[in-house]
Amino acid sequence: MTYELPKLPYAYDSLEPYIDAKTMEIHHSKHHAAYTEKFNAAIKDAKIEETPIEYIFKRVSKYPAAVRNNGGGYYNHNFYWLSMGPKAGGEPSGKLLEAIKKDFGSFDKFKEEFSAAGLNRFGSGWTWLISSGGKLKVASTPNQDNPLMDIAEAKGTPLLCMDVWEHAYYLKYQNKRADYIANFWNVINWKEVENRLAKD
Secondary structure (H helix, E strand, C coil), rough: CCCCCCCCCCCCCCCCCCCCCCHHHHHHHHHHHHHHHHHHHHHHHHHCCCCCCHHHHHHHHHHHHHHHHHHHHHHHHHHHHHCCCCCCCCCCCHHHHHHHHHHHHHHHHHHHHHEEEEHHHHCCCCEEEEEEEEEEEEEECCCCCCCCCCCCCCCCCEEEEEECCCCCCCCHHCCHHHHHHHHHHHEHHCCCCCCCHCCC
8 A cells, every 4th residue: 555645625825815825835745745755665664554544543652653753744734634725714514513512612612722722732743623432622742643543642533633833834924823823714624524523
């Protein structure tokens, strides 16, 4: 099994003005491409090319660091691209909104908690909305870890993620991570998040 860099379902400039085209191009064609290439090399070295990625994550502590770091980088970015879209943002609807209100009290409270998790992630990492034990929760992971991994503090099914590595925002926002996070809400593809919850 060889993993390939996915094509984005929208153009690099589609998320303007919130995420600029140059950041998207470098992030996808350089960073994500490198994780993809290195993940293929890592699973080949570990002789686990035929093992599904979700199963690898369930046992990731048993494998070399290159599998964990590059496998997470490959998967997380795939998930991130689809979490966003042009003419998106706003608020979710239907069962997703109901679940958010039930588990966080309101959409605004969820937004506050999710944003705070991204802002307070020390160094590089990710912020997640996950489904765990029948409840929605906010989680944060360092580096390229994710909630599917056996080493994750909070485990669950990912529904939404936000990349808070500096390469996700530095060209446009420099050190102002809070501004990037505030604008991320304008590009969230809630339909995709709703579909993920429906499949959980």
